[in-house]
Amino acid sequence: MEKKLIIANWKMHYGPIKAGAWIRAFRRERLPKDLDVAVAPPFISLASVRASLGRASIPALASQDVYWEMEGKFTGEVSPPMLEELGIQYCLVGHSERRKHFGETNETARKKAIALQAVGISPVLCVGETVVERRDGNALKTVRAQVRAGIKGVKPDGKAPLHIAYEPVWAIGSGRACSPHDIREMHEAIRGILRKAYGAKASDVRVLYGGSVDEHNILEYMTTSGIDGALVGTASLDPAAFGRLCRASIVT
Ligand code: 13P
Numbered sequence: 001m002e003k004k005l006i007i008a009n010w011k012m013h014y015g016p017i018k019a020g021a022w023i024r025a026f027r028r029e030r031l032p033k034d035l036d037v038a039v040a041p042p043f044i045s046l047a048s049v050r051a052s053l054g055r056a057s058i059p060a061l062a063s064q065d066v067y068w069e070m071e072g073k074f075t076g077e078v079s080p081p082m083l084e085e086l087g088i089q090y091c092l093v094g095h096s097e098r099r100k101h102f103g104e105t106n107e108t109a110r111k112k113a114i115a116l117q118a119v120g121i122s123p124v125l126c127v128g129e130t131v132v133e134r135r136d137g138n139a140l141k142t143v144r145a146q147v148r149a150g151i152k153g154v155k156p157d158g159k160a161p162l163h164i165a166y167e168p169v170w171a172i173g174s175g176r177a178c179s180p181h182d183i184r185e186m187h188e189a190i191r192g193i194l195r196k197a198y199g200a201k202a203s204d205v206r207v208l209y210g211g212s213v214d215e216h217n218i219l220e221y222m223t224t225s226g227i228d229g230a231l232v233g234t235a236s237l238d239p240a241a242f243g244r245l246c247r248a249s250i251v252t
Helices: 016-026 043-053 081-087 096-102 106-118 131-133 140-149 180-204 218-222 238-250
Strands: 004-009 035-040 060-063 090-093 120-125 163-166 206-210 231-232
Touching: 004 043, 004 090, 004 131, 004 206, 004 238, 016 043, 016 238, 035 096, 035 238, 043 060, 081 106, 090 163, 106 140, 120 231, 120 238, 131 140, 140 180, 163 180, 180 218, 218 231
Parallel strands: 004 035, 004 231, 035 060, 060 090, 090 120, 120 163, 163 206, 206 231
Antiparallel strands: none
């Protein structure tokens, strides 16, 4: 089984100066060997994080977004080759905040995922239902549709394997984490779609959970079968707390 992965998604926090300071503080943290750790700063701080890492390869670098064209007249956008130049390993696509505030759709997320794989960056396709969809009994239906539409033409394996992050919208930043039972049900549904689309290669896709994960509940998630890692927002903003979260994620 591949190592589990924890990605820190800082969202719109920390410009280049604060991001550099975070990395220097985090480098003092002891991390479990059999864990992959990545940090996703805002675009403007990616270069500063890369510089503060020096020769260190942990944490790996992730981006919070990308545009799907490789170059051209797209004012304000950042392309996959630009991320590749900085040694970015993972990139989120279709995060619920981008779907809600910036018009991201299953189709744009899919185009971004394909463009990322073309330059060797692993897409992390984020999916999840709203509180209304869960209340109305449509959670599984919504997430299944997001996954089916988002993975068309996306490869499961290779240099830049697909990742999926199940993040129920109502659990994000709310302190109301999803129960391991409900996550397992959703992850099984996602795995079913992956097996149908990719056959045996489906096992190359890591399926993460995100939504109010912290240092106290991480172990329960990471020891729930079918959960291959976590996407962490609020609890990643403090480097020492995020270090504790990483250590707490694995039984040593
Ligand atoms: P929180 O950990 O703050 O709930 O955010 C989760 C998230 O959206 C990570 O992408």
